[in-house]
Each structure stands twice: as structure tokens, then as C-alpha cells.
Amino acid sequence: MNEIPLEHVHVAPDDGVEDDPAPAVFVLHGRGADEEDLLPVAAELPDDHHVISLRAPDRLQDGYTWYELDLSAGGLESSQPDADDFRRSLDLIVGSVEAAVDAHGLDADRIGLLGFSQGAITSLSLLLEDPDRYAWVVALHGYLAESHADLDPDGIGGKPVFVGAGAGDRVIPQSRTEAAIDHLEALDADVTSGSFPGGHGIGPQELDAVVEFVASRTA
Incomplete structure (x- = not known):
């Protein structure tokens, strides 16, 4: 059995669900949070899924971060991932997905990503690097990193993506998220998007829309 590189929480499908190998969602938290943060969101998804919530590799106060911020273009609203940190985290996530498929008997053709903030930015980059690896992606309150903005990979056309x-x-201003939506649509991804009340968090309307999106793509 391959060891999963990143610390994580694994929640198996509900007892009585007969689907082997089973689909899975990999959950990527935001800056300063941890692998427990988005479990209430994942708990609302279809109960035939494994949930594997990964912890970012670097400590940040009481939580963890996927990368440090490059603020050279201005303030937080113009920030980008530090290139070296970002590359390391992307590789660690891919390695964790591959190891978890073996460790937990997952269906490699039915792997989803769900990320918030830094986790959303990371999820979109993973999708653009290898669209065939993921059946669908949910990216909430993120943007498309400049390092990946010029990628036009085979397999992105028709790929289901929810962007909130x-x-x-x-x-992360709504304008940055909208720019990511525009780019994904230009690549012919199957984009579902929405703007929801509130600030940098997942409210009930957004959660309902995410659950509907995932259920419709995994039925």
C-alpha cells in the first residue's frame, strides 16, 4: 500500500453503499485552515463518495497553507502563489491522489476536487495541468494563477467545473473569480458559476448550488 504524502482525513462512504471501486472527492482547504475545515461541506455531498480532505504542507499560525503569497504586484487583491511553494504543493496533491486510489480502492475515473480559496486556486491549476485525471472540479472563492493562465490542455473541453x-x-474579489470563469469558458469547459451573498466564506445558497452540481455530475 502506498503511503499518502499529505496528512489527511478519510471518510468512507456510508455503510450499505455498494460501489467498488467507489468515487471520491479530494478536499483542499483555504489559507490558515486545516483538513477538518471543509468536512461539513463535504458531508453534504452524495454519500456514495469517499471524502479525502488533505492538509496543506506548511504551518501558518493555528492552521496550514499551501503556499506563501507573492505580493510583488501590489496588495492581497493582486497576489499570486509563490512559484516554488505552489509547485511543491501541486506535486504533493497529485502524489496523494495517486496513493489514495491504491490505498482506499478508489475509482480513478471518478475523482473530483473541491477547493476553497487557496484550495480553489490549486484545484483549477491541477485541472489545467491534467484534466483527464479529474471527473469534475468545484472551485470556490479562488482565481486562476498566472502560472497556469496560458495552458490549453487536451481534455478540458466539456469538463464539468463549478466556480463560486x-x-x-x-x-479574493469577485472580479478575479469572474476572470477565471471567462478563461475556462474560452477553453470550452462545462462551467457552472454563481455569485453568492456574503464575503470570503461558503454560505447556504452556495452550498446548495455545490451539492446540486456534484449530485448532477455523479448520478
């Missing part, structure tokens, strides 16, 4: 933004988000 907060109308009052002051951490």
Missing part, C-alpha cells in the same frame, strides 16, 4: 464567488468577498 462571494459578492462581498474582500479577500
